[in-house]
Amino acid sequence: MFEVFGVPSQALFGQLLLGLINGSFYALLSLGLAVIFGMLNIINFTHGAQYMMGAFAAFMLVHYLGIGYWPALVIVPIVIGVTGVIIERLFLRRLHKLDHLYGLILTFGLALIIEGLFRNYYGTSGQPYGVPESLQGGRNLGFMFLPNYRAWVIAFSLAVCLGTWFAIERTRLGSYLRAATENPALVRAFGINVPRMVTLTYGFGVGLAGLAGVMAAPIYNVSPQMGSDIIIVVFAVVVIGGMGSIMGAIITGFALGIVEGLTKVFFPEASNTVIFMIMILVLLVRPAGLFGRIA
Amino acid sequence: MATVANATIAPTRRETERSLAAAAAALVAFVIVAPFVLYPVFLMKALCFALFACAFNLLLGYVGLLSFGHALYFGWAGYLAAHAAKVWGLPPELAVLAGTATGTTLGLIAGVVAIRRQGIYFAMITLALAQMMYLVALRAPMTGGEDGIQAVPRGRLFGIFDLSNEMTMYAFVVVVVLAAFFLIYRIINSPFGEVLKAIRENEQRTISLGYKTDDYKLIAFVLSATLAGLAGSVKALVFQLASLTDVHWTMSGEVVLMTLVGGLGTIFGPIVGAFLIVAMENYLAPFGQWVLVIQGAVFVICVLAFRRGIVGELAARLRVRL
16 A cells, blocks of 8 residues: 555545446447547437446346346447437438537437436436346556456456547548548549438447446436436547547547546545646637637 | 408508517516416516527527527526625625526527527537536536525615515516516517517528628527526526526526427417426426426327417417517
């Protein structure tokens, strides 16, 4: 045991770890928002609700069907992704030619519907979801205790984020995607089915939210309002990072999680507002966001 | 051809004035007759929300700025007004003034930050700022946390009128709200308002015409926050309560809903929308969480099929401006 600025190392690294966990979710969610915004020009307000749906889907799988965490990690993102595809086909497609603001308002309405339905059936109190057996326990690193599940969440979400970055920035499919973001009409002229790509992009972004939900289920309580609690913070993250860059979204997400964790150690009163304060500072100094381009 | 051309011709200035005067007369008649038929508290609540929605519409409908955090000014003004009346013991007119000034101050601070970005980012920033101040309200000792500020005295207006009388209070609310409506109408139809509409239509071109659009946007934002603050302060006096509900993001969503249902960018739309949504919530209260689902559904329907809103649709049918 040692101390850093009068804070015991256990507390400091404990909060740092918690910050990294939160950061993983910020990164996954803001990544999904950025990918969706790039293709659809819509800020997906439903993102938080879809993250909540992911957590609930994992809960329902184990509760009603006895299907555990590992299969859920594969099944849930696909299921949530499919609901996303349906939403895109049914609603978002019709907003193509309208002001972006209508997309925000529509997805806000959808988020209310989803949250309201879950509240009807599950109330506002949380549902428990256990840590998978293979990841229970933890190890003592000397300066702190590291629960296995938390280590897994950080490593896995980092891998998913980097994988997404690689797929978009370094593969052929990703280059089509980036091209369609820049100039959809031209990409269509090359014989690529852009509307289908838009649908799949939305499904993918939403699937990421579902995945984040499954990973969050054993850490936070599975509750209907978990989505609306986090989505507004993620919006601030997105404003800070700017949505122009995939890597920017990932780095900002993790970094802000860490900052939040550190604030919890040194100024606990400010811990839940610090991200918003950083947003204000960034807007005053660098209005386009840290990684953004002036649109 | 003549009829087709007729259909597309905008109403003349005189026609517009006539239709607006008729609608205004109907509104005045309604607020005079209504308290004898409906509950005054319900009416006062609806009027406060109508003003709130009109303040919001000034920004979204006439400048094209979507603020997703208007609960910030509404709710915090309510807190200050309640605090002023209860703790400082100020008379109602000064309490309302204190609340309104809170709206102005917060609007100025938030506006300076938010107008640095356009469009979708603007909406996200205003939402984030409002959430930040919601979290502050949750913790700050002044707001009373989950309990809110309760049992706020209504007091005597100018030391003469006893506002604990329901009808006197109603008269006070009507005078304040109608005066604010008139102010908003004058703002929209002033040269300043014309510049706002130009920004809504094409900001780049407005800049090239030599207008400092950021200044205009900031002033509009502060005006809107001030009027939202006025609505929140009056509401705190009516219910003798300032609580977390009024600073929560769901309140910011509700005012978007009222404006959208009534008709974006119409003068009377937000009033109609506010009455409708407040009535809906009254009748649906026993159904608990379904209110959220129904609100969400109304949002979706409005965006997909009913973007002009009730008054917008009516005006289009009658070929007038309302």
